[in-house]
Amino acid sequence: MYFLTIITIFIFLSGFIENFFHQNRTKKIPVRIHVNGTRGKSTTVRLIAASLREAGYRVLAKTTGTLPRVILENGEEETIKRRGSANIIEQKHFIKKAFQRKCNAIVIECMAVHPETQWVSEHRLIHSTIGVITNVREDHQDVYGPRLKDAADALKMTVPKNGFLVTAEDKYFPVIEKQAELLNSKAIQVNTEKIVPEVDLKSENFYFEDNVAIALKVGDLLGIKQDIILQGIVKANPDPGALAIYRLQQDKKYLWFINAFAANDRESILLIWEKINNSLPENMKDSPKIAIINHRKDRITRTIQFDKILAKEIYPHHILLVGDYIQLSEKKLIEFGYPSQQIIKIDKKKTVAQVFNNIFRLFEKSGIVYGLGNTRGFGLDIMEHLKEKGEKK
Secondary structure, eight states, rough: OHHHHHHHHHHHHHHHHHHHHHHHHHHHHHHHEESSSSSSHHHHHHHHHHHHHHTTOOOOEEEEESSOEEEEESSOOEEOOOOOSSOOOHHHHHHHHHHHHSSEEEEEEOOOHHHHHHHHIIIIIOOOOOOEEEEOOSHHHHOOOSSHHHHHHHHGGGGOSEEEEEEETTTTTTHHHHHHTTTTOOEEEEEEOOOOOOOOOGGGGGGGGHHHHHHHHHHHTOOOOOHHHHHHHHHHHOOSSEEEEEEEEEETTTEEEEEOOOOOOOOHHHHHHHHHHSOOOOOGSSEEEEEEEEEEOOOOHHHHHHHHHHIIIIOOEEEEEEESOOOHHHHHHHTOOOOOOGEEETTTTTTTTHHHHHHHHHOOEEEEEESOOOOOHHHHHHHHHHHHOOOOO
């Protein structure tokens, strides 16, 4: 009993001392930016960090999206290698690294999902001076609850105390604003219509105005001039899972492949579909549109949601199913009214090259393919194939 008491006291004191040093390290990094939200977190982290680098900050950034990365002060990147599953304690180690490297700014993507761990991540680990909530959209309904309001109530847990909260969210801005008032912070809603970048808009970093508007506002709060922020945004390396367009050719046929694997909510999918269709060259307006969906076994709800969107709202000429639960997906597509003869199930033994050969057989001259669902597994394999064989548009 005596030994057990000693061990308990030792563990308690060790935790107390570690927390003391962590809080001290955190306070010595004057600019701390915590990025949360449903979509666009990783890209927004990259845009903000690049803006700060351009302005002369010694900034360390961390993304936890498609491929978790630490972005160093010079813009170079390190892949985060995990022995087990992701844990928010990573954030504490990241802050220690930033402190040791004498950084005066950090930009960090929220990696917590449950409302309780989101609160801990912000109010016990990061203590951000500027918080970001990119948007509130459908995702993790199994954790948040069935309503979008439930997602907003979860995401608001990372609103900072005595700081600023920047968001592009419109519908649930009042929820975020009320939480900010309770914490003596100021919530700021960005206006994308006021963005008039005087730079080359061909950069894929400008695909989504919300992300750019947030980066501009964060920079403004730090006193950085707009031209400096925009220069940084142009230089930012896109996230591996960010929306990108590739052109591939086989014999006399060619296709555009839209890498939208990271878009996994209804609003994002419809936005991308509309944006791409509006930007197509005239000679491709009538080309067959094909969707390839990469399903994950831990996202059954998302699988059904995607099937409904494709069958009832987008209705591509063909749908290719890869990954897990493709039989379930096929069944749901048919239930939602999509023709069974236009569904193609891809065996897991098929290579990416074989899949693309199948796709090229689906049209005569040109086609447009949308990669949707999830980046993991076959999605990453496709992305590597596109980088090797495709021409980035």
